[in-house]
Amino acid sequence: MSLPSDNPVLNAVGLRFPADGSVLRGAHLAVGEHEAVAVLGEAGSGKSVLAAVLCGMLEPAEGTLWANGRPLHALPAEDRQVSFRRQFGVLPQDCRVLPELTIAENVALPLRLAGMGAAKAIERSRIWLERFEIEDYAARRAAGLTKPVLRRAALARALVSDPIVLLADEPLAGLAAHTAEATARILRSVAVSHGTAVVVFTRDPMTAAYFNRIVKLADGRTDARPASPPPSAVPLLAGGGESDARRLPLGPAR
Amino acid sequence: MTAAIPRLDEAPEANRVPTLLWLAWRFLPPLDGADWRMFGCVAAGCGYLALPLTVALAAAPSPALTLLSLLCLAVPGLPVLWYGAGTLGRRRRETALALRQARIHSRAAGLTSLSKPLVYPTAGALIGTLSICLMHRPLSRALPHRAPLYAALRAPAGRWLPAAPAAVLLLLGLTALLSSRRAAVVQVAAGRFIARVGRRRAATPQPE
Secondary structure, eight states: OOOSSSSEEEEEEEEEESTTOSSEEEEEEEEETTOEEEEEOOTTSSHHHHHHHHTTSSOOSEEEEEETTEEGGGSOHHHHHHHHHHHEEEEOTTOOOOTTSBHHHHHHHHHHHTTOOHHHHHHHHHHHHHHTTOGGGTTSBSTTOOHHHHHHHHHHHHHTTOOSEEEEESTTTTOOHHHHHHHHHHHHHHHHHHOOEEEEEESOHHHHTTSSEEEEEETTEESSOSSOOSOOOOOSSTTOHHHHHHTSOOOSOO | OOOOOOOSOOOOSOOOHHHHHHHHHHHSSOOSHHHHHHHHHHHHHHHHHHHHHHHHHHHOSOOHHHHHHHHHHHTTHHHHHHHHHHHHHHHHHHHHHHHHHTTOOHHHHHHHTTHHHHHHHHHHHHHHHHHHHHHHHHHHHHSOTTSTTHHHHTOOGGGHHHHHHHHHHHHHHHHHHHTSHHHHHHHHHHHHHHHHHHHHHHHSOOOO
16 A cells, blocks of 8 residues: 655545535645644634544544554554554643643653553653643642643643644633743644644634644635645744744653 | 654553552542532432432332332432532543543543542442441331331341342432433523522512
8 A cells, every 4th residue: 555645644635524524525634744734724614523533533434544654544443543542642622631630640641551650651741741841730730720731731641652643622722822822832842853743723823823834724625735745844933943942942852 | 655753652552450440549539629519419418318218128018108208208318419419420521531531442431430420429328328227226116106117117137238238229320320411401400490480589579
């Protein structure tokens, strides 16, 4: 089986959902290593459904989905779910962290579930807490902490097991401007330093402008071509992208 | 061909059970004031309802008048349990959602989030059944011989033993039913209805 594109980490071609195409009708998305892409669309354009299809929560009626060279659409259902769990980090719009656990325990949870010892998992989660500038909250219970801290903790949790793709639905919604900008900068820097393909779904053009490339989604169709070009990291904002990202403290590099 | 990114974490599907058990344990203690209220309502409601339920099971089959008396006795416990169970169900669903977002399989997330809904009503129901099993003799002696509950409370000792776990199981089932999504919808509708009736009464002009 040959790949439909040059070198994308995530390549979705002709996604249709449901069978009548009332939500997605031939959506394409190709994201390369080191790339942070924003999928921009109005409310009801199919962003959340596209995110759910890309992270394996919904099964498309048509289309192919490749992750890191593997045809996920061709795998048996059980293997596909395991692949999604291992390779994809997901931040849903209504992201939740467990209020009974500390922030560090929340972030370390995917590692512990993958079989890592508690101490080692907490140690590794600390790197991500520092990266997201919430290390001061590490030992505090999530209950009662502010939304920006919880959002960053959820992002750190999505990234701690080192996914090849991060799918984040409205990750900056409801954050103050400076917090949103800082979070976007961290996400871009993660793409640069870890090679994670970052895909952000948003309806806010200002949020989309923080990322390297914008893919517009309207009426269930994206304006992207089915076969994507090689990954580019051209920042849309002056002074953004790699140069900004390199000023940040880096987490565990690949 | 796509360049494969080297993975730091290619651990096989490890044995997740110890971590899930640890999570279930961490979910048990009440977290804040609302949690303590929920715990109080569920445990007290189950504890209270366990009294007439255990008597009904131990004395079955009972005359209609005895059953009616036990039903009337049970009524005050129901709204308390329903209120607590509604919150308990909401918390369980939130916990399961957070676990699924941490990439835990839906079934495992559902089972792990069950620790509170299993332990809180069981604790209350156990206290209630134990109390009535220990106290039914002295209570029957305190009642007049013609009281509807007199004969029920004097059921033979051998019948209380199976009645106690059966009552606990029934109360667990009742709590699960009252904490379901549908029960929550009914609870909200009932709350709105009561509030509307209350407003109408308050708006009625009072005689001077």
